[in-house]
Amino acid sequence: MRLPLALLMALLVLSLPLPAMAQVDDGLATVRLDGRALFRLGGTEELEARLRARQIGRQLLTVLETPQGISRARIAPAGENAEARQITMAGRILMQVTEDDAQANGRALEAQAREWASVLETALAQASTRRTSERARFVTDVRASVDTAFARLLEAAISIVPRALAALLVIGVFWALAASVRAGVRMISHRLIRDRTVENLIKQVSYYTVWLLGLIVAATAFGLEPGTLATGLGLTSLALGFALKDILSNFVSGLLILTLRPFQLGDQIIIGDTEGSVERIELRATQIRTYDGRRVLVPNAETFTSRVTNNTAAPVRRGQVICYLGYEVDLPQVMRVLKEAARGAEGVIAEPPPTVAIREMGQSELAFQVQFWCDSRRSDFMLTASRVRANLIEALRASGIALPGPGVHQVVLREGGSALDEALPRRSSSDED
Structure with missing residues (x-):
């Protein structure tokens, strides 16, 4: 029971949509041409870093196809107050260099624009030499696609793996903490609380509360902000509600059973065709030991909505x-x-x-x-x-x-039969002889 519920909580976190998972990135993306890294830049108000880098990459590939060929990059002021620099080549806009880009690299805006323009010129010239024929173009495109895929995979691994390890470490710490809390609550409640059902409720609620806190901390260590996490859970709640309807129904029913206590541990109850003693009340199912020694797990949703006969409710x-x-x-x-x-x-x-x-x-x-x-x-x-x-x-x-x-023996009057109802002595076979 404990492991499936923990996996359910982890599934809620891992099933977040991509916008929430994008918070794992460090805010920078790599501009590539033919799979080769050129430079890293951040996002703008209109585009996030990843989309901006891919847009620049597509513009570079477009320039390679222009009839004019590769020319010198030109830098011109852009924006209402010339707060940015625009790099163009062959009549096409390659990118805009913003003040944030310059500050992120510790350079002046003009110097940053010249540096990136030079990098783009060199990259386009080299890419052009790799496309001297149709065969070379095909080989270059295939190699570029493979190199780009592996490069992005490596970047994702470098960014995500350390965070994932940190999240796993946090989960391990909270797992040990939850086990310690459960053992401590068991010792304290065993001495102070006589009602075993209340003891079971306190023990399970405290255990899973620690687990939930651990998963939230692990998600934060993974790079998810609490607000983003809540938004992601809200966006996926409808799909998860349909997919995990039965599990969530059993979970809520288990909480209600432990809270309302229609029966307690040790009670002898009848649920449908199952009759026996209640051994455990968990958050997913109620464990019943039948009188012939078999153990039956009845889902809590069925237990909560069915007619339950409690034979030992009174002494x-x-x-x-x-x-x-x-x-x-x-x-x-x-x-x-x-x-x-x-x-x-x-x-x-x-x-x-x-x-x-x-x-x-x-x-x-x-x-x-x-x-x-x-x-x-x-x-x-x-x-x-x-x-x-x-x-x-x-x-x-x-x-x-x-x-x-x-x-x-007794003669019974059947419906529609004669009016004779009588008790007659039954003669044995020896009497008949």
């Missing part, structure tokens, strides 16, 4: 035994004998006292209902009921009251 439970006797018996004597026999059975409590009543009048016999109170646990209840039956038989025999035997 005592009423049982009953039906005794069939003929019409010829002395009713006051029989009822007195049956009541005294039930009262004397081991396990039957004195208050409330046993009661005897005529339940129904059959065709050839009376049905006496003997009710008694005993311990509500099934083992004691079944054993006490057996003792009551044995005491009834012994008491009836000792009082000389005849018990029903195989010599009499």
Whole structure:
């Protein structure tokens, strides 16, 4: 139970959309041509660094295809107040160098623009020499695609792997902390709290609270801001709600069961076709030990929405035994004998006292209902009921009251049959002969 829930929490973090995961980047991207790195730059108000670098790369490839060929890069002021420099070549705008770019590299704007213009000129000239023929162009394009893919993969690994290791370290620390908190809560609650269900609730809530805090800290170590994390969870909540509907339903139902406590640990309950003793109440399922020794896990959603019979909600439970006797018996004597026999059975409590009543009048016999109170646990209840039956038989025999035997059978009137209802003696095969 603990591991799947921890994996569920981790899935919520790892299933964030790409805009949230983009926070892992350091804000810089590499401009490439034919897979070769030229320089790194940041983003602007309109474009983030990664998109800006790819846009520049596409412009460089476009210049390579122009009929004018490679010429000298030109630098011109750009912006309303000439706060940027624009680099053009062959009549195409390659990029704009902003004041932020210059400050990030510790240079003046004009000097930064000249440096990048020189780098772009050299890169375009080299790329042009690699495309002297159609075959060379094809080989260059394929190699550039492969080199670019591996370069981006390496950049992502350099950026993400250290953060991922830090996140795993945080998760390991919080795992140990959660285990320590659970053990401490178990020791404290075992001494101060008598209710095992409340102890189980406090133990599980504290354990998973530490886990949740650990995952939040791990996400922060991975590079996700708390606000971005909350936004990402909000964006993915609908899809996760459908995908994890049953798991979340069981989780919420488990919290409600532990809080409302319709039954407790050790209670003997009936849920549908399952009957047994409650061994554990976890956040996903309720563990029941059946009377034949099998362990059954009932999902909490099913437990919470089904009809539950709690046989041990009260310390005592009423049982009953039906005794069939003929019409010829002395009713006051029989009822007195049956009541005294039930009262004397081991396990039957004195208050409330046993009661005897005529339940129904059959065709050839009376049905006496003997009710008694005993311990509500099934083992004691079944054993006490057996003792009551044995005491009834012994008491009836000792009082000389005849018990029903195989010599009499009952004729039952069926719907639409004759009006004859009678009890006839059953003749044995030897009598027929």
